[in-house]
Amino acid sequence: EIQLEESGGGLMQPGGSMRLSCAASGFAVRNNYMTWVRQAPGKGLEWVSLIYGSETTYYADSVRGRFTISRDSSKNTVYFQMNNLRPEDTAIYYCARSSGKWFDPWGQGTLVTVSS
């Protein structure tokens, strides 16, 4: 069974850093496009980052220069390093496997709250 499990969320002050993890099972992250999508409380979905191939990465304008996506094939895990956090980064962060086009499946998400 293909599964994704995020962890690492919590409460952080503005300007702080946090690293999210997405552990995959049932498939190899190194052979797939992997993405992060976030959802602010009560709001819609926003794509934020993608990794594929030999570490090719893309970011939404809202996070570029502050957030970094990476993966560890030996642990079959994708990471999301978030620096210089802002209150507007408060959201549930979902990890998802991608075909490069649509997203399937999704993890259950991890909540990141940025507040003083």
Next chain:
Amino acid sequence: EIVMTQSPATLSVSPGERATLSCRASQTISSDLAWYQQRPGQAPRLLIFGASTRAAGIPARFSGSGSGTEFSLTISSLMSEDFAVYYCQQYNNWPKYTFGQGTKLESK
């Protein structure tokens, strides 16, 4: 950026009836559209890709149509578990994926 606009924001339909949700793209996206269902407290789930192809395990009562800028998701006979929020997503402007703001389907 391609803006995706969904309508209506909320749709009230009785169980057993048909529901049709709409999604419009700000520029043509061919058939590069996916639909997702999000139940309360859960992660989104892929329903449709390529505008009209059902994902694995999705019941036949879900169908998608459209191309270019106008798309729709139809649920032929609503069941209790179908009341949720639905999002469309374009992938034509890869990798600048964008989602619609969602349509909440509620029970009348």
